[in-house]
Amino acid sequence: xxxxxxxxxxxxxxxxxxxxxxxxxxxxxxxxxxxxxxxxxxxxxxxxxxxxxxxxxxxxxxxxxxxxxxxxxxxxxxxxxxxxxxxxxxxxxxxxxxxxxxxxxxxxxxxxxxxxxxxxxxxxxxxxxxxxxxxxxxxxxxxxxxxxxxxxxxxxxxxxxxxxx
Amino acid sequence: xxxxxxxxxxxxxxxxxxxxxxxxxxxxxxxxxxxxxxxxxxxxxxxxxxxxxxxxxxxxxxxxxxxxxxxxxxxxxxxxxxxxxxxxxxxxxxxxxxxxxxxxxxxxxxxxxxxxxxxxxxxxxxxxxxxxxxxxxxxxxxxxxxxxxxxxxxxxxxxxxxxxxxxxxxxxxxxxxxxxxxxxxxxx
Numbered sequence: 001x002x003x004x005x006x007x008x009x010x011x012x013x014x015x016x017x018x019x020x021x022x023x024x025x026x027x028x029x030x031x032x033x034x035x036x037x038x039x040x041x042x043x044x045x046x047x048x049x050x051x052x053x054x055x056x057x058x059x060x061x062x063x064x065x066x067x068x069x070x071x072x073x074x075x076x077x078x079x080x081x082x083x084x085x086x087x088x089x090x091x092x093x094x095x096x097x098x099x100x101x102x103x104x105x106x107x108x109x110x111x112x113x114x115x116x117x118x119x120x121x122x123x124x125x126x127x128x129x130x131x132x133x134x135x136x137x138x139x140x141x142x143x144x145x146x147x148x149x150x151x152x153x154x155x156x157x158x159x160x161x162x163x164x165x
Numbered sequence: 166x167x168x169x170x171x172x173x174x175x176x177x178x179x180x181x182x183x184x185x186x187x188x189x190x191x192x193x194x195x196x197x198x199x200x201x202x203x204x205x206x207x208x209x210x211x212x213x214x215x216x217x218x219x220x221x222x223x224x225x226x227x228x229x230x231x232x233x234x235x236x237x238x239x240x241x242x243x244x245x246x247x248x249x250x251x252x253x254x255x256x257x258x259x260x261x262x263x264x265x266x267x268x269x270x271x272x273x274x275x276x277x278x279x280x281x282x283x284x285x286x287x288x289x290x291x292x293x294x295x296x297x298x299x300x301x302x303x304x305x306x307x308x309x310x311x312x313x314x315x316x317x318x319x320x321x322x323x324x325x326x327x328x329x330x331x332x333x334x335x336x337x338x339x340x341x342x343x344x345x346x347x348x349x350x351x352x353x
Contacts, residue, residue: 125253129339
């Protein structure tokens, strides 16, 4: 008799846990892990950003923005690879990224300073049916001398992202 | 399974209620006394002291008129945090429209708090013939949703408050039609 009681106790315990797990989507990654960002300078006039999109998550191509911080932030015309087209009833066709996304960021002028601050904006969702608000991340990159080769990869700091207003 | 799961969830919340009430009150008090004063969330009363903290929240509707959530006290209040940039939110909302049409007369009140640009929200809510109020929460409403249990600060997030002001369900991700039915049947 006892094992059966134990079994039902376990069954009840497990049943009780199911809705809790479902309701809170406990496995949901924080956005900086779902869309891990790193960047480096390839040369004084070219940066490269990488998003490692975790399985089960995707980023919107048209929500990606890159700026150089300064007295007046400069918009970078990013070379965004083609994404997977997804039809959206409200926004029409939108492109999404999964897996590794490598984005070249050509700068209008070669950087004279040794460091620059790259500001990124991104927005994505999880397949389980939730979306994150737009994320803003800031990275400080070393700029290599003209013939020195790419700089070291800088990983976006983990922290509470700033919500865009 | 869905219905049973909801029953378990509701009873779990009843047990946790005193703690949640306190947490929500503290969180809301902090939110209201901090950055939201004079900003998007206007508070006419001192910090709420009960789990019905939501009744102290006031936000402009899409026409810009302030709306206090307190006007729906005594109803089963379904507060749905959403945005147009959130496809799962937009997919869920027609279900909420159906639930409002079906249960509105019995005391169900759905309220959408949008974390978005008002013009986009107007366009979308008109396109689906929204039959419940849509309020303009701004990005600050994410903090508000966090105070109600949305620790991931992702969308959609729904909190259901019963007639007595107790939290009956907190749900990250779309609420299924079965869940809505089950909640309506239990609480109305």
